[in-house]
Amino acid sequence: MSGALLVLLGVTLLCGILSGAPVSFVLIGVPTVVAFLGAVLGVFDLGFLAAFPSRAFGILTNDVFLSVPLFVLMGGLLERSSIAKRMMLTAGALFGNREGGMAYAVVIVGALLAASTGVIGATIFMLGMIAMPAMLEAGYSKSLASGVICAAGSLGQIIPPSILLILLTDQISAAYQAGRRSAGEWAVEPVSVGDLFAGAFIPGLLLVVLYILYILFTSIRTPASCPPVVTRDAAGNRTRPDLREVTYSLLMPLLLIVIVLGSILGGVATATESAALGAAGALVMTAMNRDGVPLWRMLLLMAVLPAAFALVAVKLSGGAQASPLAGGIGLVALVVMCLGTLSALLQELRRGGMWDAAVDTASMVAMLTLIVLGATMLSLVFRGLHGEQMVESFLHGLPGGEMTAVLVVMAIIFVLGFVIEYVEIIFIVVPIAGPPLMAAGVDPVWFGECHELCVSGLVHAGFRYGHALKRSSNIMAK
Known part of the structure; x- marks a missing residue:
């Protein structure tokens, strides 16, 4: 029954x-x-x-x-400002004068946004609104343009700080502890967000490299499907972004990514502390991007990122207890960060950007x-x-041991990805299939990354090859 x-x-x-x-x-x-x-x-x-x-x-x-909520707020602030748009336009100007150049720019900006936001919906929308018209106007294949945009926009599922990874951490940790306890091991260390972030970092970069190699192969095989996109000014002259524009559009978001991910992967801060740091950095960058900011406020805002680096360096050196000098530098950096963040918050509350991002969050x-x-x-x-006993008996009864069991679970996740979202998959599959696999000795971080790659791979494969359908291409083109 x-x-x-x-x-x-x-x-x-x-x-x-x-x-x-x-x-x-x-x-x-x-x-x-x-x-x-x-x-x-x-x-x-x-x-x-x-x-x-x-x-x-x-x-x-x-x-x-x-x-x-802090990572979601961080992504919302960056998406609502023109920072993401400026990143796309600058990268497009840098790479667009060669075959496949705009596609390279889409992948690179998609990776930067993934490492900045951790959410994918707004990223795909932004890339589609900005890059799609330029690519179609230049003569890009509709299928290639739509596929690259959707695949690059979906990188936020695997590249840290991914919301999927954060949600997956708790379920993987609980499944791992339950599985090891059932195997007779009671002193079990929990799985941390940093563990999964570190495990996903290389696969995420590898996926970006594979996308770029795919575009390179396409540009060599069928150069007519991805011609150069040359940007020109009002007078018709070819334009190239200067060093200041590249620094402001690409380097500052990259510094924010280094602060957030570096503090987590380096063990300097917890995921919550790094998320708070990232949200404050995104708020400051959004405030700096406004027109008509007074000089004194701009200087204060510009000092926030160096102050954040100083705080991280002080903590790496042993904290304020290491030396009076380190304590003094840390105190000054903290004061600068607080004043700059408060100034940015007051400005964005008056301009409305902060309130809208908070409501969406x-x-x-x-x-x-x-x-x-x-x-x-x-x-x-x-x-x-008694579903757990049934699942455990089923997995243990499969020929080939734990590897076959993992492959079966990944296949189930892959199929489920066609009909339900990744969040539901995490909270339905992992608590059910995770404990028996962990009890059999499967590494929790490895299992988590396989789970994530399977869900992300479904998204990427569906967008990469499904975009060949004419109807989907026409919808994206519009």
């Missing part, structure tokens, strides 16, 4: 998600109904549902999730929180119906 209810649970969940109903309500409502049905049939103990409030409270107070975080709570309810009901 439990097996029949599990099948009913899976089918009803899939139908509810495909119906277009809010996923969070489906994840909460369907397991609750199945749980009460199981209680009536005598195969489910309602005591499992009593653990929901404590689990929900633990999720909402988790330090990992505190970094999510609150909306996205509320949606993610409800999905997480729904997935928690699903996990409890699944466990109450």
Whole structure:
């Protein structure tokens, strides 16, 4: 009877998600109904549902999730300002005078935005609005232009600081600890955000390199599909960005990325601290990008990034306790950072950019929180119906050992990616399949990166090869 209810649970969940109903309500409502049905049939103990409030409270107070709204706010500020647009135009001017040059610029800017924001929707929209008209006007193939934009815009799923990685960290850590405890190991170290960030960094860069090699191969094989894009001024003269424009448009976002990711990967700061640093840096960059900023405020804002580097250097050298000089430098840097961030905040609140970004952040975080709570309810009901034992028996019964089990789970994730979003996949698949795999000795970071690459690979493969459809190309062209 439990097996029949599990099948009913899976089918009803899939139908509810495909119906277009809010996923969070489906994840909460369907397991609750199945749980009460199981209680009536005598195969489910309602005591499992009593653990929901404590689990929900633990999720909402988790330090990992505190970094999510800060990273989302950081991305929202950069997307709402013209910084992303300036990055695209500058990179396009640098690379556009050669075959495939604008496509190279799209990939590079997509990687920079991915490392700056961690979200993909607005990135794809921005690249499409700016790069697509220029590429089509120059004679680019519709399929190549739309595919490159969608693939580059989707890099935010794998390149840190990815929201997917942050959400995945908590689930991987919980699955790893549960799996190792079931294997008899009780002193288990949790998996940190920095571990997954470090594990995703090289695959993310490798994906960027592969995209660039693909464009290079296309430009050699069919140069007519990606001709040069030469930018000209009003008088018709060819233009090239000067050093100041390159520094302001590309170097400053790159410095922000180095501060945020470097502090996490170097163990200087936690994910939440780095997210706060990144949000403050994005706020300052947005404020600097406004017209009519007074000179005194511009100088103060320009001093924030060097001050952030100074703080990171002081902490690397041992903190304020290392020497009075380090303590003095750290104090001055902190004061400069606070004053510059406060000045930028007041300016953006008056201009409206900060408020709009905060509203969008609150909306996205509320949606993610409800999905997480729904997935928690699903996990409890699944466990109450003895689903974990069934999954464990199935995975252990596969020929070929743990490697075959991992491949089967990745194939399931790949198929699920066609019908549901990556957030739901994380909170549905990892709590179910993760513990038995971790108990068998699968490395949690490796499993997490395979999970992410499988979801991201689906997005990239779908956009890369699906863009050949004429209808999709025409939609993107419009």
